[in-house]
Amino acid sequence: MILTKAQYDEIAQCLVSVPPTRQSLRKLKQRFPSQSQATLLSIFSQEYQKHIKRTHAKHHTSEAIESYYQRYLDGVGRNGAAPVLLELANEVDYAPSLMARIILERFLQEHKETPPSKSVINSMLRDPSQIPDGVLANQVYQCIVNDCCYGPLVDCIKHAIGHEHEVLLRDLLLEKNLSFLDEDQLRAKGYDKTPDFILQVPVAVEGHIIHWIESKASFGDECSHHAYLHDQFWSYWNR
DSSP: OOOOHHHHHHHHHHHTTSOSSHHHHHHHHHHOTTSOHHHHHHHHHHHHHHHHHHHTGGGGSHHHHHHHHHHHHHHHHHOTTSOHHHHHHHHTTOOHHHHHHHHHHHHHHHHSSSOOOHHHHHHHHHOGGGSSOHHHHHHHHHHHHTOSSSSHHHHHHHHHHHHHHHHHHHHHHHHTTOOEEEHHHHHHTTOSSOOSEEEEEEEEETTEEEEEEOOOOSOOOHHHHHHHIIIIIHHHHHO
8 A cells, every 4th residue: 555645744743742652553553544553663663763863862961861870779769660660761751772771881880890881781681681680670671572662672573574574575576487686695796785686687667677676674754765775775776
């Protein structure tokens, strides 16, 4: 189904006033029943990521970090089982996984002699059982599993969906008996940056000659099109 620019703008405008929760996504589906769940989720995620990028800096000032950390300590001091970090993230309108990273880094700075490396932080976020404080480990876990736009769990899901779409595309090319080279074959030939598939015999689609295909398992809004053109597509086109 083709989504018009007006329909997209209506969905994007609706997202301005809703928090990034699964409940909000269900409400969005009720309001726009003709759109698929996958389309709405992709737009939902992209719009929220734009919002996070716009507001990222204010959450990383030293004053903000100390305020969040103190509020975390006060909260778990009263009730360590309560979702203190998750509620704090929702209150200040910041992604739960990113809030968990801020508090984890601040905790490790206080309890370790040397600043934690990025790889150590990432490993603890992927597996909170590595965090040396049980209460914080539980708080971080709650943030990770309740974040539908950021975090290691979301990254795994996105990677799996991306791989699934590449497999579906390969199957379609084989079904149509089209001759192609995939990414692995192109790398073996010495290519550096490559699309997912290069057609060895170009085809015509709706009046356009298609030489290569790049699979993006996400909604193509203007912002993402511009970014992909700059980062990938123009170099493919020039070659």
